[in-house]
Amino acid sequence: MLRFSIEQVVWQEVPGEVSLAYTITGCTLGCKGCHSSETWDANRGTLLTDEYFEQRLNQYRGLISCLLFLGGEWQSTELQRKLKLARRQGLRTCLYTGLDDIEPKLKAELTYLKTGRWLPERGGLDSPTTNQRLVDLRTGQSLNHRFIR
């Protein structure tokens, strides 16, 4: 089962979208300098049951345009199910992963995908030297330029 440590509405993570975001616990990548190492323990956080999730989607109906998962690809089947529920409500979907790629089945449920682990010397999406990429999967285009100020 997926567990989340943070649930919040965010504006900056996916350009042009108002996203309901869940930080999923249990990341195993162990990036040096990770800003959320307290979320590595998969036993921490609140269970994201279908019931609770659908209730939240109903509450936010009309207020959000996108559903964002920060991690969770390590439970791909479960994540796919949640993404399907969000898409059924007409939401766009995004995953932030530290991996360089994910399995096609999971990708098929996403509108946007951010890839690449955290490398402090390269920086995040707002850095011109970053190894990370945020792609609009509908067009295959990188949205990184939207983060550079």
Ligand code: SF4
């Ligand atoms: S992928 Fe993200 S959450 Fe996971 S260790 Fe790296 S920076 Fe931390």
